[in-house]
Amino acid sequence: MRVDFTKMHGLGNDFVVLDARATPLPAMTPALAKGIADRRTGIGCDQLIVLEPSDSADFRMRIYNCDGGEVGACGNASRAVALLHGVDANVETAGGIIRVQPGDGGASVDMGEPRFVWDAIPLAYPMDTLTMPVGWDGLDAPGAVNVGNPHVIFFVADTDAVPLDQIGPQIENDPLFPERVNVNVATIVDRSRIRLRVWERGAGLTRACGTGACATAVHAMRRGIVDREVTVTLPGGDLRIAWHADNRIEMTGPATESFRGTFEWDDFV
Template sequence: MRVPFVKMHGLGNDFVVLDGRTESVPAMTNALAAALADRHTGIGCDQLVLLEPSDAADFRMRIFNSDGSEVEACGNATRAVGLLHGAAARIETAGGLISASPAEGGISVEMGQPRFDWDRIPLAYAMDTLTMPVGWEDLDAPTAVNVGNPHVIFFVPDTDAVDLARLGPEIEHDPLFPERINVNVATITARDSIRLRVWERGAGLTRACGTGACATAIGAMRRGLVDRAVTVTLPGGPLRIEWRDDDEIVMTGAAAESFRGAFDPADYGA
């Protein structure tokens, strides 16, 4: 049995999408997700996305990082799936219900409401999450936000000067973060503009991270550094983030289909 897939990306953050809503797909395991994501011996992607039927929404989206770990949310993947679906949809995720719809500039996603309590990030022990009394070398006093998955954000003079490839995994695996953490380093360039780089939990350095853009924008807004609508520019391109008065985060940006293909699960031990 050959299984069809769609290769997609959001600003260079790339996905292998398996549509199990109407087609038969193999039972997804951490090992199979990692094998398919491998860029040398698999299809290659930052995240594998599995679509399934849902009783609570139009469909369910499961997300696996390239190391095989399953995660709660992915903003860029949601935009890609919204493009693939082709119409407005409510989507069930492990991080909660979200919605996606076509919009000017690509796909607009309602990401839900941010969480700030230390045990909702989660952290290993109680502390102020707006200005955390912790640091790693020159990176200190971050803010933490959960936007469906956990993020810590450092505001720095020059995001490109940070050795994120070295510090990212150290912070990701710090015991302070019992479920690991996504690491963001951001530079404020105007009241409506942020530059951002992200070390993604389970995936490493990435060209774009939708939840990272949302978390960083919310962290900057909480600190009064920017207004309630900003453009966050990542290495792969810009995302527009708005924190509405009803506490909902809305992210808008581009997504694209790269190609389609099929694979034999037996080639990957399934």
């Protein structure tokens, strides 16, 4: 079975998009997703995106990290899919329904409402998620936010000085986080700008993480150290994050189509 794909990226966070809305595909499996995502023997991507029909929205977006695990949300992929779809749409994800609006060279995405209660992150036991009484190797007193995916956020003097490739896996897999966690280290530049690096659950160090930018911005806003609209600068570029009075998060940023191709489905089964 020959299958079409579109390769896209948002600030260097790259995706293989499979469109199964009109013509169904065989069932996706973790091993198949991992094989397609492999950068040496597959097509190569941080996340595999599968678009499907939906009973509750214009279409459904399923998201698989490069380790084969399915996750609830991906902000950068949402902008890429918005660009590919071409018109405003409601999109069903495992983390809830989001609203995408394509624009000039990118998109705005209504990422929904953040969740702060400990069991919505989820954490293994109750604690205050605004200032958590935990730490790892000099990183301490983080906050936690769920924006479709679980995130833990540390504010540091210099985000580039943190050995995130070493400490990220340790925190991601700590028993405190029963579904693992995305690890964000951020530096507050001023009330309108944040610098951010992210260790992404199931994908590792990434050039950009849309949900991480949303979680970090909202956590900083919740602590009162930035304004309600900020620019988050990641290694791949800038995202604009606003937390509106209705409690919904809006993310705006670029997305790009890289190329299109086909592959033989059975090559990865």
